[in-house]
Amino acid sequence: MHKIIVCLKRVVDYNVRIRVKPDGSGVITEGLKMSINPFDEIALEEALRIREKGGAAEIIAVSIGPDDCQQQLRTALAMGADRAILVQTSTELEPLGAARSLLKIIEREQPELVLLGKQAIDDDCSQTGQMLAALWGRPQATFASKVEISDQAVRVTREVDAGLELIEVDLPAVITTDLRLNEPRYVKLPDIMKAKKKPIETLTLDSLGADTAVRLRTLKHEAPTPRGKGILVEDVPALMAALRERGLSA
């Protein structure tokens, strides 16, 4: 393979507990720690492993978002991506707009493989990879837990509700990654220094000419309804009694 593109979304770090704004207009993200979407980090790690086994020549990390996304792209370069592209925009895109924008990059770069996470942990949509594959007219292999590359095709093991599904897709293709595909490497200091010399190309979203119009109207945000306070019991007989009281008939 000549090229793998890895798509990375900048999201609120998974350890941060999010809160809804009092006026319901959104969630509070100001000042929070931001990271690469963990599923996208797994996608990048997989690309690096494919390259290390001689399966790819170049890895390009792509992100769409504000200037601050450069931080996450620098991390990607430090992990081992060869170069990065930032599609700059201050507006938040829906998955369809993101997929249409990524398609423009793909048409320019002509990668054989596109890797990205199965979902972003902020909007939890789980749409972008599938939409990209559809617009590109290429195969999709979602929720990947194992990726085996051969000359023209890729065998992907998918984590599905019934178990593990094995499919084969021709290249080029889009693969979305699940948690158990790999464990991303830690970035070492010398790699961070080296990454500073790697290029990040910046494009404006408008320059791509993709239709990124927002389609859904967001009416309000709210906190989830909390569950009522529970009780602590001393022992198993008390536990069983409490369960029977609630209608457990076993």
Next chain:
Amino acid sequence: MSRILVIAEHDGQHIQQSTARCLNCAQQIEAAGADVVVFAAGDSPVAAEAANLAGVKRVLLVAQAATGSLAAVLAPQIVALAGNYDCILAPSTTFGRDLLPRVAALLGAAQVSDIMAVVGPRSFKRPIYAGNAIVTVEVPDGQPVIGTVRSASFKPVESGAGAAIETISVNAEIPAHTRFIELQTGSSDRPDLQSAKIVISGGRGLGSADNFNQLYALADRMGAAVGASRAAVDAGFVPNEMQVGQTGKIIAPDFYLAFGISGAIQHLTGIKDAGTIVAINKDSEAPIFEVADIGLVGDLFAAIEEMNKQLG
């Protein structure tokens, strides 16, 4: 009136309960019900099962090879049918989550993922940030409503009067670039995790695959399905299809009993619609106790043994 198409999920033999839950959502959008499309072998019993669900106006059977349910194969066929509908729904299971965005993109439409409540015919609630916030979104007039339905939020519809089954053919170009090879599935006689009334789950605290046998014994005594936390799956104690949580299965049993599960936010996302949550853990500070209705601080193996005895 909204014309709705529900995409049936099935395993070739039986329709999945996720489809019946999806139909409940459809009925809340449009009381008159929905058409259900079944992609299956011509002689599959799935279409007849679909026809017996309440809220089904008619079943469209699109006959095809029985192997797999590839999004690349199904999406163009659904797009060919889409012109007759204002709303297309699929369960938010790995089946629907794989398929529907491909359909939406081909239609140039936005998708509402994980519908958890119907606010109006075009507005829906959905969880974001692993359920830590709920957003209400509206699909503006003139756009199709394309949505995946969160199974845990909707009860399955009951049996209906029996709808007509029409075998149809669709005019779509089916790509050959994606091929199904095989499905490995753990065979188990226990109830299905996503439709069971009682679910017993084990976490890292179980310590080994062997120790899960004690949990299986208890589950069999209670007629329960068995689930697991991500930690237990990552440790290799149990296969991935048992995982409950944000990246596993999102479930809503009447009773959920968690043994040795600390309760990471991603796990809690998968169980917060359960009727009664029971937590048994030796660490009284474990976050699972914050959502549990009944908590027992103590050794989980002793508890399992004692429960087995009590139920004996």
